[in-house]
Amino acid sequence: MPGGRLTQQDRRRIAAGLTDGLSYAEIARRLDRPTSTISREVARNGGHGGYRPQQAQQATAQRARRGTPAPPPRAPRAPGTPDGSAEEEIIELAVRSGLPRMTARVHVDLLLSEDGRRTAAELTRRLKVSPASVSVAVNFLVDQGYVRRERDPLRRRDIYVVDDDAWYRSIVLSAQRTLDTARAATATAEKVGLDSPVGQRLSRTGTFLERVIEDMMESADRWRDLLA
Known part of the structure; x- marks a missing residue:
């Protein structure tokens, strides 16, 4: 029922929706659930590329049996910054418009940063991906004009910037x-x-x-x- 716990059938439909390239919002609409429920379910059970309904069902049952405490609160967001589910929705829209998923994640992370600036090391740490993946993504974004590259002369590193232009x-x-x-x-x-x-x-x-x-x-x- 809407608002209750996700069932195994719900999780199969989530997996099918991800395979079909549906956004979290569309999957949530079909299940009559909040978008945040879907994004949280996927994030805690393998992520977009690793979500498996059977394993998700088993993990949920195990957490229920041992009374897993609530996850720690997230660090406060800067004023005006979208929450996690909204961020995932923006990424999904970018992917559907043609951007590779990693490129979309890097672009959205830059867009949502307070000053529109990140180093490659910061992107690698925040997104929990390899430096090579970040390098490919930012090179594409620079080539397309979405991001510009600045050089930090003191620390001899590149800074990637999304500016107003x-x-x-x-x-x-x-x-x-x-x-x-x-x-x-x-x-x-x-x-x-x-x-x-x-x-x-x-x-x-x-x-x-x-x-x-x-x-x-x-x-x-x-x-x-x-x-x-």
């Missing part, structure tokens, strides 16, 4: 790459001949992409002051 910068980089694709399509169309079906298709594609990107950049420039 990050979203504008990422749009500009994405737009430039799409514009390069549009121009390549137009150039290829001219080579194969604008009177051929292939040439006409590529020409239309190039023109469409170029016009859309021009409109997008005008809009980004017009609203950039909102990030200041």
Whole structure:
């Protein structure tokens, strides 16, 4: 029943939802439970990639038999910082938009940091992952313009920063790459001949992409002051 303990059937449905790529919020809606119940259940039983319903059921039964005390309270969050379930939901949305899960975790951790700054060592410690995983994630984020890299000259280490201009910068980089694709399509169309079906298709594609990107950049420039 809603609000009661999770049953073994509930846990099977959670596992099935994770396999299908559903967000915690969607799984919670289907089970008529709070999103925090689902995120807490998954987090304490192997995490998103390691959740197993049978083991989760057994672990819950063992905790109930030995009367496991409540977990210690979390450290206080900075004012305005989302709670754990909200953070997981943001990560899920980023993954569904195409970001690799580790990259999404790193990006969200940076976004939710009080000053938008972390070192690689801090990210490794906070996310409990290998330095190599963090390196791959931050390199992708820097390449896409979501994050910029600063050098700490005193301690000779990199600091990764999400600043107010990050979203504008990422749009500009994405737009430039799409514009390069549009121009390549137009150039290829001219080579194969604008009177051929292939040439006409590529020409239309190039023109469409170029016009859309021009409109997008005008809009980004017009609203950039909102990030200041």
